Amino acid sequence: MKIDCGIVQDLIPSYVDGLCSESSKQCVEEHTKDCEECRAFLEECRAVEFSGKVLEEQQLDGLRKVKKKIKLQNMFSYGLLLVVILFAAYFFTTNIGAINVRWYYGLYAVAVAATFVVTMQGKANVKYEKVEKIMAGMSLAAIAYALFWYCFMMGSVGNGTVPLGLELGQVGPFLHRQLGIALAVEIAVFAYTMVRYLKWDIVCRGTLLISLTGLFFILAQTTLLGRLSTLEAHMRNFTEAAVVILGAGAVCGLVLWGVERRRKKQVR
Numbered sequence: 001m002k003i004d005c006g007i008v009q010d011l012i013p014s015y016v017d018g019l020c021s022e023s024s025k026q027c028v029e030e031h032t033k034d035c036e037e038c039r040a041f042l043e044e045c046r047a048v049e050f051s052g053k054v055l056e057e058q059q060l061d062g063l064r065k066v067k068k069k070i071k072l073q074n075m076f077s078y079g080l081l082l083v084v085i086l087f088a089a090y091f092f093t094t095n096i097g098a099i100n101v102r103w104y105y106g107l108y109a110v111a112v113a114a115t116f117v118v119t120m121q122g123k124a125n126v127k128y129e130k131v132e133k134i135m136a137g138m139s140l141a142a143i144a145y146a147l148f149w150y151c152f153m154m155g156s157v158g159n160g161t162v163p164l165g166l167e168l169g170q171v172g173p174f175l176h177r178q179l180g181i182a183l184a185v186e187i188a189v190f191a192y193t194m195v196r197y198l199k200w201d202i203v204c205r206g207t208l209l210i211s212l213t214g215l216f217f218i219l220a221q222t223t224l225l226g227r228l229s230t231l232e233a234h235m236r237n238f239t240e241a242a243v244v245i246l247g248a249g250a251v252c253g254l255v256l257w258g259v260e261r262r263r264k265k266q267v268r
């Protein structure tokens with residue numbers, strides 16, 4: 001019995017999928033033995049089916065990889081958050097003046113490295129770009145605020161005067177309060193960026209870097225303030241901390257800016 005090619009070609013897709021009945025299967029097999037046109041159609045359907053399966057596999061594989069990456073990056077960010085919180089808690093419950101400021105350099109380097117690693121693959125959420133800029137500005141302002149009061153008060157004391165009608169003994173506590181304000185701002189910005197960060201809105205990477213720089217710099221200042229030493233030794237240590245932390249922050253900021261620019265170019 002010669003079957004119409006149209007009927008066979010209607011059957012071929014379900015034949016390829018392995019969905020047709022035994023009799024239809026036989027029918028297709030017998031017909032394609034003799035019919036060149038239907039055989040070609042069958043080969044074509046098989047090829048499409050095969051590439052579809054390969055594509056599906058690839059997509060699944062890609063999805064698995066992305067999931068793994070997200071998991072890894074979330075782990076990193078939770079780890080980073082934990083380190084900074086534990087670290088801050090430790091310093092606020094111990095004699096802050098007894099801590100070696102150089103510890104901050106190492107911890108700052110670790111925190112910044114973690115920031116770089118976990119944000120590299122991130123996708124920016126444009127919705128938050130404006131808030132991020134305000135946050136980054138606040139964080140920079142807090143650094144400038146801490147820097148200003150420190151230099152102003154220490155400079156005055158170095159010149160033998162005490163401004164604002166304060167007595168010499170009040171300079172330390174006054175500076176401590178100013179640094180506390182700046183530190184509170186940095187902690188608020190850091191907390192905000194961490195939330196964005198964990199929600200995968202990685203546009204905050206620059207803000208995170210600035211707030212981490214501010215946090216470590218102000219902590220270093222607070223530590224130095226709590227330490228008894230001569231004014232010269234004090235200013236030397238302070239200058240070192242400022243150059244190391246703020247300098248490293250500026251270099252990392254430039255690198256991040258370059259990476260961001262290249263990424264934006266690639267997107268376009």
Ligand SMILES: [Zn+2]
Pocket residue numbers: 004005006008031035036037038
């Ligand atoms: Zn045919």
